[in-house]
Amino acid sequence: DAGVIQSPRHEVTEMGQEVTLRCKPISGHNSLFWYRQTMMRGLELLIYFNNNVPIDDSGMPEDRFSAKMPNASFSTLKIQPSEPRDSAVYFCASGIHRRGTEAFFGQGTRLTVV
């Protein structure tokens, strides 16, 4: 099993540009999470999907952020327009929905907005 696959691993973009982060969850998992990690705020849950449906997007910082899960094997997190304060490591994680769901994290995408 290859685990959760995220792309790209690193992204450098200019302020105002659109950024799309991609995630392939572990096959058979029906829960998908997007997290953001920064030194100041730590690990924050942005959005949670169950069976491809967004269940909780209360952590999405603002309308510039959007996430989609068109099928069970693919999800995207888009930032448009990007700002320097969006610089962070973005993690995708997947799991199997049950009490005490374990989240299996990908290696993350380090985003730098200049």
Add this chain to the structure above:
Amino acid sequence: QQQVKQSPQSLIVQKGGISIINCAYENTAFDYFPWYQQFPGKGPALLIAIRPDVSEKKEGRFTISFNKSAKQFSLHIMDSQPGDSATYFCAASPSGSNYKLTFGKGTLLTVNP
């Protein structure tokens, strides 16, 4: 509002020693308490987890101690090894929404040979 407070921020332990990391929470609705381990350049990985119906859970060299009345829980790493050097995060999530983990700020553990 920081719902899960973790300490210390960093910890240096000699090989063979005991590493202890503490967390305190505020939300009494929390009923799932995992610990995650993160190596540089990697995503966090679940290490061990506990529910409040037990006061202690042990898996190999790793033990979680849980004090429900004090709203505190801790991770003990016995016989610490250089390979344990990583960042450790405690987390908590509420009943009915166990997916909604609130993480502590992390503890950078260094185990010297």
